[in-house]
Amino acid sequence: MNRFGKWFLASLLVVTAACAPVRETVFHEPVEAMSKKAFSIPAFKDDLPIESLAAAIKRNIAYLDKLPPDHRFKYGNSSFTPGDIKESQKLLLKLLEKYPDPEELKKYIRRHFEIFKASGSRGSGKVLFTGYYEPLFEAALEPDQTFKHPIYSPPEDMVRIDLGLFNPRYEKEYLTGRIDGRNVVPYYSRRQIEAGQALKGRGLEIAWLKDPVDVAFLHIQGSGRLKLPDGRIISAGFAAKNGHPYRSIGARLIEQGVLSRDEMSMQAIRRHLAANPDEVDALLDHNPSYVFFRIHEGPAVGNIGVPLTPERSIALDANLFPKGALCFISTVKPRTGPGGDILSWEPFSTFVINQDTGGAIKGAARADIFWGSGEHAETAAGHLKHQGELYLLVKKQ
Numbered sequence: 001m002n003r004f005g006k007w008f009l010a011s012l013l014v015v016t017a018a019c020a021p022v023r024e025t026v027f028h029e030p031v032e033a034m035s036k037k038a039f040s041i042p043a044f045k046d047d048l049p050i051e052s053l054a055a056a057i058k059r060n061i062a063y064l065d066k067l068p069p070d071h072r073f074k075y076g077n078s079s080f081t082p083g084d085i086k087e088s089q090k091l092l093l094k095l096l097e098k099y100p101d102p103e104e105l106k107k108y109i110r111r112h113f114e115i116f117k118a119s120g121s122r123g124s125g126k127v128l129f130t131g132y133y134e135p136l137f138e139a140a141l142e143p144d145q146t147f148k149h150p151i152y153s154p155p156e157d158m159v160r161i162d163l164g165l166f167n168p169r170y171e172k173e174y175l176t177g178r179i180d181g182r183n184v185v186p187y188y189s190r191r192q193i194e195a196g197q198a199l200k201g202r203g204l205e206i207a208w209l210k211d212p213v214d215v216a217f218l219h220i221q222g223s224g225r226l227k228l229p230d231g232r233i234i235s236a237g238f239a240a241k242n243g244h245p246y247r248s249i250g251a252r253l254i255e256q257g258v259l260s261r262d263e264m265s266m267q268a269i270r271r272h273l274a275a276n277p278d279e280v281d282a283l284l285d286h287n288p289s290y291v292f293f294r295i296h297e298g299p300a301v302g303n304i305g306v307p308l309t310p311e312r313s314i315a316l317d318a319n320l321f322p323k324g325a326l327c328f329i330s331t332v333k334p335r336t337g338p339g340g341d342i343l344s345w346e347p348f349s350t351f352v353i354n355q356d357t358g359g360a361i362k363g364a365a366r367a368d369i370f371w372g373s374g375e376h377a378e379t380a381a382g383h384l385k386h387q388g389e390l391y392l393l394v395k396k397q
Contacts (some may be wrong), residue, residue: 176243267384302356310372331388
């Protein structure tokens with residue numbers, strides 16, 4: 001090992017021991033996250049038009065086609081190739097067209113598919129469903145007195161270290177940091193970037209927004225649409241994050257007794273911050289995680305690199321659930337009236353595809369539904385925090 005290699009490994013070991021809060025770690029395996037089911041399975045009632053599922057599957061196949069044919073996806077104790085997953089999704093579309101009745105469809109799914117159920121919270125099989133959407137913000141490509149809060153592209157000095165390359169016991173564990181002299185240190189936190197202006201003057205700004213709260217919510221959603229002064233709309237998509245742990249500002253407000261769990265929503269957080277502007281910086285700094293973006297045309301894109309399909313794309317823990325997986329969810333969704341008010345919560349079940357992940361989506365008991373954009377999507381994403389069930393389906397071999 002050369003001199004740099006010895007120094008780097010020594011620095012790495014120091015960082016591993018001293019910077020645990022920045023480590024992106026999940027201490028579970030896919031075998032713990034789901035179990036195979038043969039009898040206790042739901043009626044596969046799909047509440048959405050089949051055309052939207054076909055569109056999501058078409059996009060998903062584009063992702064699967066880019067993978068090596070011998071790539072393996074883990075489903076509990078089993079594993080499957082990209083070809084297996086493609087066949088599964090094509091077969092499901094054929095069955096949905098031929099057997100629209102949920103009970104009849106159930107018989108054929110039982111006959112042709114392996115069915116896995118997410119373990120959920122403490123093995124209960126109950127999964128907490130939340131939502132996210134693609135918000136629309138006014139923005140500019142150059143700063144002025146109105147637009148002065150930047151979003152950034154990924155900095156070149158940020159490095160992501162795969163600890164599994166140094167010791168197998170750290171497989172799937174990573175550190176994100178930067179090299180400072182002879183040391184590897186955590187990358188700048190949100191507070192260092194925003195208040196400390198750690199990235200100022202490096203040419204990384206790609207757009208400016210009106211309000212730091214808008215920037216924070218863009219980070220939370222992971223992507224958004226930006227309406228420019230000339231009327232054009234472009235998209236800001238997730239590109240990277242600084243490696244610090246995500247800390248919920250909503251949970252912080254509950255902890256402080258400002259809002260109750262029943263009152264909590266994205267809209268309630270916004271109302272509180274608007275009424276208490278002196279609290280904004282401290283509350284936003286509670287979350288040290290920071291997201292970097294890229295500007296692109298077209299719809300929101302998930303972590304597998306394909307456009308997301310409203311109500312058909314979900315985000316799961318990428319360390320536990322296979323990317324591109326065909327899933328079935330059962331939970332609730334809001335029925336909204338004029339102005340986005342929630343009139344009622346109604347049962348909701350549908351086939352979806354695992355096409356994204358998120359900083360807060362960790363473990364076998366969390367799932368995030370992508371709702372698209374617009375008033376209804378904002379309401380659903382802001383208020384959904386209900387339990388349900390999650391199943392994964394793969395064609396029998």
